[in-house]
Amino acid sequence: MKIIGLTGGIGSGKTTISKEFIDNSIKVYNSDDRAKFLMKNSKNIKNKLLDSFGSKIYLSGSLNKPYISKLIFSDSKSLNLINSIVHPEVLKDFIDWKSNLNDKYIIYESALIFETGSYKLNNFNILVTSELNLRINRIVNRDKLDKEMVIKKIQSQWDDEKKIPLADYVFINSSKKANILKVKNLITYFNSIFK
Numbered sequence: 001m002k003i004i005g006l007t008g009g010i011g012s013g014k015t016t017i018s019k020e021f022i023d024n025s026i027k028v029y030n031s032d033d034r035a036k037f038l039m040k041n042s043k044n045i046k047n048k049l050l051d052s053f054g055s056k057i058y059l060s061g062s063l064n065k066p067y068i069s070k071l072i073f074s075d076s077k078s079l080n081l082i083n084s085i086v087h088p089e090v091l092k093d094f095i096d097w098k099s100n101l102n103d104k105y106i107i108y109e110s111a112l113i114f115e116t117g118s119y120k121l122n123n124f125n126i127l128v129t130s131e132l133n134l135r136i137n138r139i140v141n142r143d144k145l146d147k148e149m150v151i152k153k154i155q156s157q158w159d160d161e162k163k164i165p166l167a168d169y170v171f172i173n174s175s176k177k178a179n180i181l182k183v184k185n186l187i188t189y190f191n192s193i194f195k
Helices: 015-021 031-041 043-053 063-071 078-097 132-143 146-153 160-166 174-192
Strands: 001-006 029-030 107-108 126-127 170-174
Touching: 001 015, 015 029, 015 126, 015 174, 029 031, 029 078, 031 043, 031 078, 031 107, 043 078, 043 146, 063 078, 126 132, 126 160, 170 174
Parallel strands: 001 107, 001 126, 029 107, 126 170
Antiparallel strands: none
């Protein structure tokens, strides 16, 4: 089974592109969604997060998202610590998930495949890009955050210029119609190389 990494900076539209793959019957592991699930449900992760950050990290058993956002987007040490706790568990979860599949290839969607070096484990890597102002507006509208916080979030990730040389394919997120065609062309390509 081949693994295709799908990544892009926050607000680039990588989840929209992954939905196009799902609509074409390609299985997608969304590591960001699974990380949130595991942070809420894994005793191992919860204990490590509580030990590292105290009880404020959870509110009534749920993740305290505003507190976590403030932590990770204003302090790189906190971000690195959370990643060191959560990412190994997400990787184990992904390995379990794919062990039950029998597909020729699957998509591994993650915001940080280049930053963490996990792109090296993939057979092919897609980088989704989008104009900066479009990304900012998407996040402001989606997450109801102020522009300053959104810019901090974007700046906490590598910029596209650093990621582009590591990608096998750069997917410029433009219109829905163009995106559908690009995904179909990629699927045709994957079907030809992954037999």
